[in-house]
Amino acid sequence: DAGVIQSPRHEVTEMGQEVTLRCKPISGHDYLFWYRQTMMRGLELLIYFNNNVPIDDSGMPEDRFSAKMPNASFSTLKIQPSEPRDSAVYFCASSPIRGQPGELFFGEGSRLTVL
Amino acid sequence: AQTVTQSQPEMSVQEAETVTLSCTYDTSESDYYLFWYKQPPSRQMILVIRQEAYKQQNATENRFSVNFQKAAKSFSLKISDSQLGDAAMYFCAYRSANFDMRFGAGTRLTVKP
Numbered sequence: 001d002a003g004v005i006q007s008p009r010h011e012v013t014e015m016g017q018e019v020t021l022r023c024k025p026i027s028g029h030d031y032l033f034w035y036r037q038t039m040m041r042g043l044e045l046l047i048y049f050n051n052n053v054p055i056d057d058s059g060m061p062e063d064r065f066s067a068k069m070p071n072a073s074f075s076t077l078k079i080q081p082s083e084p085r086d087s088a089v090y091f092c093a094s095s096p097i098r099g100q101p102g103e104l105f106f107g108e109g110s111r112l113t114v115l
Numbered sequence: 116a117q118t119v120t121q122s123q124p125e126m127s128v129q130e131a132e133t134v135t136l137s138c139t140y141d142t143s144e145s146d147y148y149l150f151w152y153k154q155p156p157s158r159q160m161i162l163v164i165r166q167e168a169y170k171q172q173n174a175t176e177n178r179f180s181v182n183f184q185k186a187a188k189s190f191s192l193k194i195s196d197s198q199l200g201d202a203a204m205y206f207c208a209y210r211s212a213n214f215d216m217r218f219g220a221g222t223r224l225t226v227k228p
Contacts, residue, residue, distance in 0.1 A: 042220045043206065043221075045215060045216065048215055050214065089158060095214070102210040102214070102216070103150065103162055103165060104160075104208075108158070109158050109159075
Protein backbone atom coordinates (compact mmCIF):
# COMPACT_ATOMS: atom_id res chain seq x y z
CA ASP A 1 0.00 0.00 0.00
CA ALA A 2 1.16 3.50 -0.71
CA GLY A 3 1.89 5.55 2.36
CA VAL A 4 0.95 9.13 3.08
CA ILE A 5 2.11 11.27 0.18
CA GLN A 6 3.11 14.88 0.67
CA SER A 7 4.16 17.48 -1.86
CA PRO A 8 6.33 19.35 -2.35
CA ARG A 9 9.22 17.80 -0.41
CA HIS A 10 11.02 21.13 -0.40
CA GLU A 11 9.76 24.64 -0.99
CA VAL A 12 11.72 27.86 -0.93
CA THR A 13 9.73 31.05 -1.26
CA GLU A 14 9.96 34.72 -0.49
CA MET A 15 8.18 36.47 2.30
CA GLY A 16 4.66 37.48 1.35
CA GLN A 17 4.12 34.68 -1.14
CA GLU A 18 1.35 32.13 -0.85
CA VAL A 19 2.40 28.59 0.00
CA THR A 20 0.27 25.50 -0.51
CA LEU A 21 1.26 22.14 0.93
CA ARG A 22 -0.54 19.02 -0.20
CA CYS A 23 -1.28 15.68 1.35
CA LYS A 24 -2.80 12.42 0.18
CA PRO A 25 -3.65 10.17 3.13
CA ILE A 26 -3.65 6.41 3.10
CA SER A 27 -6.81 5.11 1.49
CA GLY A 28 -9.44 4.18 4.03
CA HIS A 29 -8.01 6.24 6.85
CA ASP A 30 -10.58 8.38 8.63
CA TYR A 31 -8.32 10.87 10.37
CA LEU A 32 -5.85 13.32 8.91
CA PHE A 33 -3.42 15.46 10.90
CA TRP A 34 -1.15 18.39 10.07
CA TYR A 35 1.92 18.96 12.25
CA ARG A 36 4.67 21.55 12.15
CA GLN A 37 8.18 20.72 13.35
CA THR A 38 10.78 23.30 14.35
CA MET A 39 13.86 23.11 16.53
CA MET A 40 12.40 25.59 18.98
CA ARG A 41 8.87 24.23 19.33
CA GLY A 42 9.19 20.58 18.38
CA LEU A 43 6.20 18.84 16.81
CA GLU A 44 3.09 20.98 17.05
CA LEU A 45 -0.36 19.75 16.12
CA LEU A 46 -1.90 22.35 13.84
CA ILE A 47 -5.24 20.80 12.90
CA TYR A 48 -6.88 17.44 12.42
CA PHE A 49 -9.84 16.16 10.44
CA ASN A 50 -12.23 13.27 10.89
CA ASN A 51 -14.08 12.15 7.76
CA ASN A 52 -13.04 15.40 6.04
CA VAL A 53 -14.43 17.58 8.84
CA PRO A 54 -12.05 19.74 10.89
CA ILE A 55 -12.25 18.63 14.52
CA ASP A 56 -9.70 20.85 16.24
CA ASP A 57 -7.88 23.76 14.65
CA SER A 58 -6.75 25.38 17.89
CA GLY A 59 -3.12 24.76 16.94
CA MET A 60 -3.29 26.85 13.80
CA PRO A 61 -0.97 29.75 14.65
CA GLU A 62 -2.94 32.59 13.06
CA ASP A 63 -5.32 33.56 10.33
CA ARG A 64 -2.59 33.34 7.72
CA PHE A 65 -2.87 29.56 8.02
CA SER A 66 -5.79 27.61 6.60
CA ALA A 67 -6.41 23.92 5.94
CA LYS A 68 -8.99 22.13 3.88
CA MET A 69 -9.98 18.57 3.16
CA PRO A 70 -12.35 18.64 0.18
CA ASN A 71 -12.49 14.83 -0.02
CA ALA A 72 -11.17 11.74 1.70
CA SER A 73 -8.06 11.54 -0.46
CA PHE A 74 -6.74 15.08 -0.40
CA SER A 75 -5.89 17.87 2.00
CA THR A 76 -4.11 21.20 1.71
CA LEU A 77 -2.41 23.49 4.18
CA LYS A 78 -2.13 27.04 2.93
CA ILE A 79 -0.10 29.94 4.28
CA GLN A 80 -0.93 33.38 2.93
CA PRO A 81 1.07 35.55 3.23
CA SER A 82 4.11 33.57 4.30
CA GLU A 83 6.68 34.90 6.76
CA PRO A 84 10.23 33.78 7.62
CA ARG A 85 9.04 32.42 10.98
CA ASP A 86 6.87 29.93 9.09
CA SER A 87 10.02 28.11 8.00
CA ALA A 88 9.66 24.54 9.28
CA VAL A 89 8.98 20.97 8.26
CA TYR A 90 5.28 20.33 7.86
CA PHE A 91 4.08 16.78 8.32
CA CYS A 92 0.83 15.22 7.29
CA ALA A 93 -0.29 12.01 8.99
CA SER A 94 -3.32 9.78 8.72
CA SER A 95 -4.88 7.16 10.92
CA PRO A 96 -7.65 4.60 10.75
CA ILE A 97 -10.20 4.19 13.51
CA ARG A 98 -10.03 0.44 13.65
CA GLY A 99 -7.24 -2.06 13.30
CA GLN A 100 -4.37 0.00 14.68
CA PRO A 101 -4.77 1.48 18.17
CA GLY A 102 -4.28 5.08 17.24
CA GLU A 103 -1.01 4.81 15.38
CA LEU A 104 -0.37 7.73 13.03
CA PHE A 105 1.21 7.08 9.65
CA PHE A 106 3.36 9.99 8.60
CA GLY A 107 4.34 11.37 5.25
CA GLU A 108 7.92 12.35 4.57
CA GLY A 109 7.25 15.99 5.35
CA SER A 110 7.49 19.22 3.39
CA ARG A 111 10.41 21.44 4.29
CA LEU A 112 9.41 25.08 3.87
CA THR A 113 11.93 27.89 3.79
CA VAL A 114 10.63 31.44 3.67
CA LEU A 115 13.28 34.02 2.83
CA ALA B 116 -4.69 19.68 26.53
CA GLN B 117 -2.51 16.84 27.64
CA THR B 118 1.21 17.51 27.96
CA VAL B 119 4.07 15.15 27.27
CA THR B 120 7.45 15.74 28.87
CA GLN B 121 10.77 14.27 27.81
CA SER B 122 13.32 15.52 30.30
CA GLN B 123 16.40 14.26 28.46
CA PRO B 124 17.25 16.42 25.42
CA GLU B 125 20.20 14.18 24.61
CA MET B 126 21.37 10.71 25.55
CA SER B 127 24.28 8.58 24.44
CA VAL B 128 24.92 4.86 24.65
CA GLN B 129 27.72 2.54 23.74
CA GLU B 130 26.99 0.09 20.97
CA ALA B 131 25.57 -3.19 22.37
CA GLU B 132 24.67 -1.54 25.67
CA THR B 133 21.22 -0.68 27.04
CA VAL B 134 19.70 2.79 27.32
CA THR B 135 16.44 4.06 28.78
CA LEU B 136 14.64 7.16 27.54
CA SER B 137 12.20 8.84 29.90
CA CYS B 138 8.73 10.20 29.26
CA THR B 139 6.02 11.51 31.55
CA TYR B 140 2.60 12.82 30.67
CA ASP B 141 -0.21 14.68 32.28
CA THR B 142 -3.80 13.59 31.82
CA SER B 143 -7.10 13.14 33.58
CA GLU B 144 -8.30 10.53 31.12
CA SER B 145 -8.39 6.82 31.81
CA ASP B 146 -8.49 5.64 28.20
CA TYR B 147 -5.55 6.61 26.02
CA TYR B 148 -2.62 5.26 24.04
CA LEU B 149 1.08 5.94 24.25
CA PHE B 150 3.69 5.68 21.54
CA TRP B 151 7.37 6.01 20.87
CA TYR B 152 8.38 7.26 17.45
CA LYS B 153 11.86 7.36 15.98
CA GLN B 154 13.01 10.09 13.59
CA PRO B 155 16.34 9.40 11.88
CA PRO B 156 18.16 12.10 9.86
CA SER B 157 15.94 11.23 6.90
CA ARG B 158 13.19 12.89 9.03
CA GLN B 159 10.75 10.05 8.41
CA MET B 160 8.64 9.38 11.52
CA ILE B 161 8.77 5.68 12.32
CA LEU B 162 6.65 3.96 14.96
CA VAL B 163 8.80 2.06 17.44
CA ILE B 164 6.27 0.76 19.94
CA ARG B 165 2.75 1.38 21.25
CA GLN B 166 1.00 0.81 24.58
CA GLU B 167 -2.69 0.81 25.39
CA ALA B 168 -3.40 2.36 28.79
CA TYR B 169 -5.87 -0.37 29.72
CA LYS B 170 -3.20 -3.05 29.35
CA GLN B 171 -1.05 -3.70 32.39
CA GLN B 172 1.51 -5.72 30.47
CA ASN B 173 4.40 -3.70 29.12
CA ALA B 174 4.74 -3.73 25.35
CA THR B 175 7.80 -5.29 23.74
CA GLU B 176 9.05 -5.17 20.16
CA ASN B 177 12.30 -7.10 19.71
CA ARG B 178 15.03 -4.99 21.34
CA PHE B 179 12.57 -2.27 22.35
CA SER B 180 10.45 -2.42 25.47
CA VAL B 181 8.56 0.01 27.63
CA ASN B 182 8.07 0.49 31.34
CA PHE B 183 4.52 1.79 31.66
CA GLN B 184 3.61 3.10 35.10
CA LYS B 185 0.04 4.33 34.80
CA ALA B 186 -0.29 5.72 38.32
CA ALA B 187 2.94 7.63 37.95
CA LYS B 188 2.05 8.66 34.38
CA SER B 189 5.40 7.45 33.20
CA PHE B 190 6.26 5.71 29.93
CA SER B 191 9.95 4.99 29.43
CA LEU B 192 11.56 3.26 26.46
CA LYS B 193 14.35 0.76 26.91
CA ILE B 194 16.59 -0.10 23.99
CA SER B 195 18.66 -3.23 24.50
CA ASP B 196 21.75 -4.23 22.54
CA SER B 197 21.93 -0.76 20.98
CA GLN B 198 22.94 -0.59 17.35
CA LEU B 199 24.38 2.23 15.28
CA GLY B 200 21.12 2.38 13.37
CA ASP B 201 19.26 3.27 16.55
CA ALA B 202 20.79 6.74 16.49
CA ALA B 203 17.92 9.17 15.98
CA MET B 204 15.51 11.53 17.66
CA TYR B 205 12.96 9.68 19.77
CA PHE B 206 9.57 11.16 20.47
CA CYS B 207 7.09 10.07 23.09
CA ALA B 208 3.47 10.64 22.10
CA TYR B 209 0.08 10.58 23.79
CA ARG B 210 -3.14 9.89 21.91
CA SER B 211 -6.31 10.78 23.75
CA ALA B 212 -9.79 9.34 23.46
CA ASN B 213 -10.80 12.19 21.15
CA PHE B 214 -8.05 11.07 18.84
CA ASP B 215 -5.66 13.99 18.85
CA MET B 216 -2.01 13.11 19.38
CA ARG B 217 0.57 15.21 21.23
CA PHE B 218 4.32 14.77 21.18
CA GLY B 219 7.10 15.44 23.62
CA ALA B 220 10.08 17.60 22.72
CA GLY B 221 12.19 14.59 21.81
CA THR B 222 15.43 12.97 22.94
CA ARG B 223 18.40 12.82 20.62
CA LEU B 224 20.10 9.44 20.98
CA THR B 225 23.72 8.99 19.95
CA VAL B 226 25.18 5.50 19.66
CA LYS B 227 28.95 5.27 20.07
CA PRO B 228 30.80 2.49 18.28
